[in-house]
Amino acid sequence: MSISLADEIRTGANTATTALENQLIAHRRELHQHPELSNQEFVTTQKITDWLNAAGIRILDLGLKTGVVAEIGPAHGPVVALRGDIDALPIEEASGVPFSSQQPGVMHACGHDFHTSVILGAAYLLKAREDQLPGRVRLFFQPAEERFGGASQLIKAGALENVDAIFGLHNAPELPVGTFSTKGGAFYANVDRFQITITGKGAHAAHPEEGVDSIVTASHIVTALQTLVSRNVAAQESAVVSVTRIEGGNTWNVLPQSVELEGTVRTHNDDIREQIPGRIRQLISGVAGALGAKAELHWFGGPPAVVNTPRWAEFSLQAAAEFGYKAEVATAQMGGEDFAFYLHHVPGAFVSIGSASEFGLHHPQFNPDESAIFPAANYFQQLAEKALYELSVK
Structure with a gap:
């Protein structure tokens, strides 16, 4: 036994x-x-x-x-x-x-x-x-x-x-x-990964008015992404959007041409999972457009x-x-x-x-x-x- x-x-x-x-x-x-x-x-x-x-x-x-x-x-x-x-x-x-x-x-x-x-x-x-x-x-x-x-x-x-x-x-x-x-x-969540490429216009840091600041745009996008769950997902549902990497620029006195963000989305509800990429595209396009930049989403679906x-x-x-x-x-x-x-x-x-x-x-x-x-x-x-x-x- x-x-x-x-x-x-x-x-x-x-x-x-x-x-x-x-x-x-x-x-x-x-x-x-x-x-x-x-x-x-x-x-x-x-x-x-x-x-x-x-x-x-x-x-x-x-x-x-x-x-x-x-x-x-x-x-x-x-x-x-x-x-x-x-x-x-x-x-x-x-x-x-x-x-x-x-x-x-x-x-x-x-x-x-x-x-x-x-x-x-x-x-x-x-x-x-x-x-x-x-x-x-x-x-x-x-x-x-x-x-x-x-x-x-x-x-x-x-x-x-x-x-x-x-x-x-x-x-x-x-x-x-x-x-x-x-x-x-x-029990465990759907796992998806995203990359967002933000394209502005490079400029001297002393003359930001001559460019389109991709870092400021990225910062606004990171903040705005936090509303995806709080304002788009019902309170009784579960979802997480996390930005885990920001990369842009290579020196202290130049505004970079582009910035890349990367992160993950976790959900349990398949309907919510399907809706989120579209909401991200809508959000980043609006924020970037308002600041004169462009933003492109790359979505990588992971395990269910x-x-x-x-x-x-x-x-x-x-x-x-x-x-x-x-x-x-x-x-x-x-x-x-x-x-x-x-x-x-x-x-x-x-x-x-x-x-x-x-x-x-x-x-x-x-x-x-x-x-x-x-x-x-x-x-x-x-x-x-x-x-x-x-x-x-x-």
Whole structure:
């Protein structure tokens, strides 16, 4: 019988459990020391392949350049997928841990090493019970989540074929260890990126009347963009417009010809998502025109919102409560996740596992609590089995 979180707390870990927990932490630290950026996860892919092979877990040949898809269980019956992601971020680590990144300028600052170790642990636990499974568990070690392309790569390669339900996780540094949350419906947001090019007329800084000031125009546009949500989106809806980069000029005494702005829009409602690019174009054209400049919008649509299947979100929450987690219904998140693409094809749920880091995701000092890894692995093993039995009797 699988060991529950409650049993672990009450009775303490036995020798086998302690060995597995230590192994998963060792896997996480090995991955953390050798992070790789999206679509460059060649060493990571080989490490995961070697660990799965050593456990006797079969790997599916899907022709992937990076990433691994494996499978446990008999050929018959339903198929449940578990997904972890494997790529890192272009961030210089400053956590100070003894197993810090050995790759300059690259860090597992989002916890994908944590996620990978959790799904590896679930795989090991499921393998030990393979002859008792009423179906198959397919394991996704997905590349390129940070660039929102990895899920589509796996789908195109056929990883979702015959999958009846899929589950994925993200560690939540704002939640204590032992806490679990998810929700049915829209969970993570639509993610879109924009660039705005503002063109004025360059001039000497001492004679601004001879030019059209692109910096002043950009400043007015940044301020005006803040009204998009407050004056165009109903208060009960959720949306964020953030300008994250301003670039223009190269010296102190010249008004530049042009300025570029860049930022992101996050929404949950698809109707609002569709309306915002048009409103931005209207706004920047009006502001720039009033100041004698021109403004052009470049829009880059990203992954859609993560919309959990209500049935499987509730199933995950109930399983978490039974397991011993403090299970909570989540609030909608404004972050993005390409797990959304899987949910456009099959039902499932994305969940949050508390990791209790003082510093948040994408911070150079991000450091999740490793004690959360083994319980999460055990939970996902039990969740996969429960889902297989649920699907078997339907």
